[in-house]
Amino acid sequence: MLDALEVVTTVVVGLMVGVEVSVAFVINPILGALPEDSGQLGRSRGGRMLGAVMPVWYIGSLALVAAWAVAGWHHDGTGLVVIAGTLLILSVVMSLLLLVPINNQSKTWTPENRPEDWKEQTRRWDRFHYVRVAVIIGAFTLLVAALA
Structure with a gap:
C-alpha cells in the first residue's frame, strides 16, 4: 500500500511541477509575444x-505527501518526504500571500479595465512564480530521492 501511495504522490506532484514549469517557461513567454492585447487576454x-x-x-x-510521511514514518527516506512537505507548505503560503492577490486582480482584466501598471504587476507575478517553481522542483526532487 505504501508503494502505491509513494508512486501516486510522486506522479501527482511531478505533473503539478510540469504544469507550473510550462506556465513559467512556455505559456507565458508565448502569450507575451502575441500582438496587441492578445497576450493579456490569454x-x-x-x-x-x-x-x-x-x-x-x-x-x-x-x-498526499503528509499521508506518505505518516504511513512511512519508520521507513528510509521519510526525512526527505517531510522536507518536501515543508517546501510544499512554503509554496502554498507563497501562493496565498504573493501570487493569488495579483492573480485575483489580473484574471478580471480586459483591455478596457486593466490598470496602467498591469505590465509591472504581470512581471511581479512572473518573478514570484519563478521562485515558487524552484521551491516545488525542490520538493519533487526530494520525493524522487526518497523513492531511491
Missing part, C-alpha cells in the same frame, strides 16, 4: 482556469 483566461484548478492540486499534493 493570461486573464489562464488565470481564471488555472486559478480554479491549482489550489486543489497544491492542497491535494500536500495531503
Whole structure:
C-alpha cells in the first residue's frame, strides 16, 4: 500500500511541477509575444482556469505527501518526504500571500479595465512564480530521492 501511495504522490506532484514549469517557461513567454492585447487576454483566461484548478492540486499534493510521511514514518527516506512537505507548505503560503492577490486582480482584466501598471504587476507575478517553481522542483526532487 505504501508503494502505491509513494508512486501516486510522486506522479501527482511531478505533473503539478510540469504544469507550473510550462506556465513559467512556455505559456507565458508565448502569450507575451502575441500582438496587441492578445497576450493579456490569454493570461486573464489562464488565470481564471488555472486559478480554479491549482489550489486543489497544491492542497491535494500536500495531503498526499503528509499521508506518505505518516504511513512511512519508520521507513528510509521519510526525512526527505517531510522536507518536501515543508517546501510544499512554503509554496502554498507563497501562493496565498504573493501570487493569488495579483492573480485575483489580473484574471478580471480586459483591455478596457486593466490598470496602467498591469505590465509591472504581470512581471511581479512572473518573478514570484519563478521562485515558487524552484521551491516545488525542490520538493519533487526530494520525493524522487526518497523513492531511491
